[in-house]
Amino acid sequence: MIVLKSREEVESLRKANRIVAEVLVRLSEVVSPGVTTLDLERIASEMIDARGAKAAFPTVPGYHHALCVSVNEQVVHGIPGPRELKDGDIVSIDCGVVLDGFYGDHAWTFPVGEVSDEAKMLIDTGRIALEKGIEAALDGNRLHDISSAIEAVADEKGFSVVRDYVGHGIGRSLHEDPQVPNFGEAGTGMKLRRGLVIALEPMLNAGAYDVEVLDDGWTVVTKDRKLSVHFEHSIAIMENGPEILSVL
Ligand code: MG
Ligand code: MG
Numbered sequence: 697m698i699v700l701k702s703r704e705e706v707e708s709l710r711k712a713n714r715i716v717a718e719v720l721v722r723l724s725e726v727v728s729p730g731v732t733t734l735d736l737e738r739i740a741s742e743m744i745d746a747r748g749a750k751a752a753f754p755t756v757p758g759y760h761h762a763l764c765v766s767v768n769e770q771v772v773h774g775i776p777g778p779r780e781l782k783d784g785d786i787v788s789i790d791c792g793v794v795l796d797g798f799y800g801d802h803a804w805t806f807p808v809g810e811v812s813d814e815a816k817m818l819i820d821t822g823r824i825a826l827e828k829g830i831e832a833a834l835d836g837n838r839l840h841d842i843s844s845a846i847e848a849v850a851d852e853k854g855f856s857v858v859r860d861y862v863g864h865g866i867g868r869s870l871h872e873d874p875q876v877p878n879f880g881e882a883g884t885g886m887k888l889r890r891g892l893v894i895a896l897e898p899m900l901n902a903g904a905y906d907v908e909v910l911d912d913g914w915t916v917v918t919k920d921r922k923l924s925v926h927f928e929h930s931i932a933i934m935e936n937g938p939e940i941l942s943v944l
Pocket of ligand 1: 792801802897928
């Protein structure tokens with residue numbers, strides 16, 4: 697079931713998402729060689745607490761952290777731990793919060809120190825894919841106009857789009873309908889309407905799109921162990937176009 701949001705609800709979602717944006721901006725300053733993924737988790741948890749919000753991901757049964765931190769070939773759902781980031785790594789940080797019953801969800805991939813040209817290109821392409829997806833999120837467009845816009849950016853650079861994980865509606869639940877794939881045919885899918893709030897989250901792989909889950913039951917990695925990036929914004933489709941909620 698798709699729940700369209702009122703302007704007031706969108707403003708509540710903006711408050712939650714702004715906290716996530718603050719967390720990721722801070723973490724972008726902290727990411728550097730020698731920092732552990734658990735260091736990032738601690739900073740995020742403190743910031744979320746200090747703002748009177750709660751981490752959203754522990755609402756997913758079996759998951760106990762505020763962040764997912766995925767390094768290099770890890771696509772999503774990496775569990776924070778003692779792993780130290782190294783020069784040349786790329787790190788995808790995904791954070792969700794709930795504030796007054798409304799959820800925020802936002803992710804970004806950062807370079808650690810000096811990274812390869814391929815990593816730089818993949819990061820840039822992932823970010824641009826998200827931007828193009830957002831631009832297609834217009835009242836009256838179709839859902840897969842977003843998907844197709846994202847896929848086209850990846851295709852152009854010879855990267856692939858993960859198929860097993862998709863974007864989603866967001867509101868009083870972290871994951872609501874509709875699912876928003878990062879691939880698809882323009883002009884198809886449900887009609888986008890004002891008040892639809894969705895988290896767009898393209899995951900782009902340097903190699904093939906196939907992924908698998910490690911034995912920890914969470915960490916998703918590329919099957920070919922090539923690099924992957926993840927960029928996510930929660931956005932509201934409004935009368936004057938898409939509004940990005942997960943920004944400062
Ligand atoms: Mg997320
Ligand atoms: Mg999400």
